[in-house]
Amino acid sequence: MEEENLDNKDLIRWIKGEMTKQENDQFEAQERLDDLKFVLDDVSNWSLPSMDIDAGLEDLKNKKESENKTKVIPLLRVLQYAAALILPFAIYYGFSLFNSKTVTIIADGNSQLSHYLPDSSLVVLNPNSSISYHSGKYKTSRSLDLNGEAYFDVREGENFDVISTTGTVEVLGTQFQIKDLDHLFRVNCFNGKVKVKVNEDSAVLLASQGIEYRKGDEHLSAIKMVNYHWEKGYFSYSAISLKDIVGDLNNSYNVEIVLPPQYQDLKFSGKISMRSLNDALEGLFTTMQIPYTLNSDNTVTFR
Amino acid sequence: MSNSVCEEENYNKLYSRDVEKLRNYIYYKCGDLDEANDLVQEAFIRLWNKCKEVLFEKATPFLYTVAQRLFIDKVRKDKVVLNFQKTQSESINKEDPHYLLQTAEFKSKIETAISDLPDGQREVFLMNRIDKKTFKDIAELLGISQTAVENRMSKALIKLRTKIEEFKTYNI
Numbered sequence: 001m002e003e004e005n006l007d008n009k010d011l012i013r014w015i016k017g018e019m020t021k022q023e024n025d026q027f028e029a030q031e032r033l034d035d036l037k038f039v040l041d042d043v044s045n046w047s048l049p050s051m052d053i054d055a056g057l058e059d060l061k062n063k064k065e066s067e068n069k070t071k072v073i074p075l076l077r078v079l080q081y082a083a084a085l086i087l088p089f090a091i092y093y094g095f096s097l098f099n100s101k102t103v104t105i106i107a108d109g110n111s112q113l114s115h116y117l118p119d120s121s122l123v124v125l126n127p128n129s130s131i132s133y134h135s136g137k138y139k140t141s142r143s144l145d146l147n148g149e150a151y152f153d154v155r156e157g158e159n160f161d162v163i164s165t166t167g168t169v170e171v172l173g174t175q176f177q178i179k180d181l182d183h184l185f186r187v188n189c190f191n192g193k194v195k196v197k198v199n200e201d202s203a204v205l206l207a208s209q210g211i212e213y214r215k216g217d218e219h220l221s222a223i224k225m226v227n228y229h230w231e232k233g234y235f236s237y238s239a240i241s242l243k244d245i246v247g248d249l250n251n252s253y254n255v256e257i258v259l260p261p262q263y264q265d266l267k268f269s270g271k272i273s274m275r276s277l278n279d280a281l282e283g284l285f286t287t288m289q290i291p292y293t294l295n296s297d298n299t300v301t302f303r
Numbered sequence: 304m305s306n307s308v309c310e311e312e313n314y315n316k317l318y319s320r321d322v323e324k325l326r327n328y329i330y331y332k333c334g335d336l337d338e339a340n341d342l343v344q345e346a347f348i349r350l351w352n353k354c355k356e357v358l359f360e361k362a363t364p365f366l367y368t369v370a371q372r373l374f375i376d377k378v379r380k381d382k383v384v385l386n387f388q389k390t391q392s393e394s395i396n397k398e399d400p401h402y403l404l405q406t407a408e409f410k411s412k413i414e415t416a417i418s419d420l421p422d423g424q425r426e427v428f429l430m431n432r433i434d435k436k437t438f439k440d441i442a443e444l445l446g447i448s449q450t451a452v453e454n455r456m457s458k459a460l461i462k463l464r465t466k467i468e469e470f471k472t473y474n475i
Contacts (some may be wrong), residue, residue: 008457016438035471036464038401039413043432046387048330051323056344057315063348201352219349223374274414 015040088272104132107148118145121160122153127252149179149251154192167198176205181251185213196220235280239267245284253277257300262289308362309354317362318347324434327348329370330428332422334383346370367444383425385418387433403471416466424459427452 010301013019014027028034042137064217107113107125115131123131128150138144142160151269154160159289160171162178169178176194179186187196189205196203198213205211213220237245244265246257255277268288273279278294285292291303308314322343329339346369347366350362389410396402403409417425426445430436438456442449 006455011457011460012453014436015456031464032468033464035404035467036460037402038404039463039467040432042390042404042410043413043417044435045390047431048323048327048387048433049336051326051340053319053322057318057320059344060318060347060351063344064351286344 047135101135102132103135104130106130117142119155119157121155124151125252126150146178146180149177149181151177158301167196170195170197182217187211208230235272236270237272238269240269242266242284242288245272249277249280249284253280253298255298260302263302306359307354308350308357308359313359314351314354317359317366321363321366322347324430324436325366325370328367328426328430329374331385331426332371332374332383334385334418338456340435342370344461364444364446368446369381383418383422385414387414389414404467410472412470413463413466416463420459420462424455424462427455428459431456469473 048200105115113125126149133134133144146164176189187209246259272283293301326343349369438452442452
């Protein structure tokens with residue numbers, strides 16, 4: 001009860017040293033502040049290890065330089081190639097531009113779709129995803145628009161850009177995967193090197209690195225790579241929360257499984273079949289010993 | 304434009320002035336010194352990348368905001384355990400009325416009591432005590448009102464007073 005009597009305003013005036021000497025002494029005695037005052041003075045002398053400012057600045061300098069490099073080198077390379085290659089190719093393909101068209105590939109709600117691009121690069125589209133590109137322009141500058149989720153195995157060659165609603169992925173290497181949903185943009189690089197741009201932020205991913213951007217974030221953040229082998233018919237996870245896994249299932253099977261809060265943060269490692277929802281649920285929840293029932297309308301209830 | 308953050312000299316000046324206090328702030332939040340050291344560097348990189356957009360005068364609050372976000376992204380610990388370098392007088396007079404308060408054991412109890420304060424109160428309390436920041440400064444850095452800062456502080460003080468009395472009464 002006494003706590004409530006203590007006037008916050010007075011306490012703040014006391015600690016700021018705004019009281020008169022008389023007021024101060026009276027207040028301290030009345031509120032038994034003697035010990036507290038002693039402790040506060042003591043804590044004021046506590047400290048944390050001091051930092052090595054020069055070493056820190058040096059470290060920053062290196063980090064700043066390594067960021068600059070990724071910006072400079074591709075530009076130089078592009079200029080060299082432009083001079084050496086693009087001109088003759090552009091003249092050659094210029095003719096074919098006249099009789100080319102926009103190609104759109106759509107994977108519907110239930111199945112995956114593989115598609116070979118004109119340069120024999122492979123795209124595997126997840127359900128509910130689509131790509132489109134201009135068949136003529138594609139030959140001179142490999143660029144396509146993506147909506148949804150897809151896996152890419154890119155042939156060697158010049159730049160290969162995937163433009164999605166959230167960001168752009170510039171391929172400097174070969175195998176990678178993009179997931180572009182309303183709230184989440186995620187890129188996993190399996191092999192080679194890709195460059196990801198969202199707004200003004202960019203990052204270069206090397207093999208087995210991943211990056212994520214959630215709606216409302218200011219920046220890209222690095223993630224532990226999630227090994228989705230859905231292009232091979234299964235998901236493979238390593239210590240990933242059930243919440244994220246169920247998100248993948250919802251997306252892939254067009255269902256809306258709502259996971260009870262107590263299970264959301266459990267971690268799962270292993271493979272889950274993509275053949276059917278039934279198989280996937282059995283693989284996941286039986287392993288985690290979570291009782292569930294798959295209803296005929298594809299909803300799931302937990303006991 | 305002499306005060307642009309993009310100028311190496313200004314940037315370094317900001318770093319030398321703010322880095323340690325910013326690191327301390329992150330430490331108060333997470334209780335992990337290595338993590339705090341990493342995050343503070345990351346925050347300064349972000350500042351460098353945005354140096355054209357951030358005014359020199361606004362750089363410090365910017366850094367605190369970025370650090371706070373980075374912290375939310377990367378570290379989330381259930382319980383914070385803080386460790387400080389403490390002053391320890393060599394000989395304590397047993398007749399001293401503050402004898403008990405000067406023992407290492409008592410100090411470590413206070414340290415735990417501070418660690419156990421809610422995040423907001425702990426940050427304000429330590430920024431004021433250890434980093435000697437005024438309530439007005441803290442309000443500006445954290446983007447909250449000065450009244451809010453003072454409320455947190457007085458709550459922290461009242462809790463600490465109760466703890467001290469408990470420790471003394473049960474003579475632990």
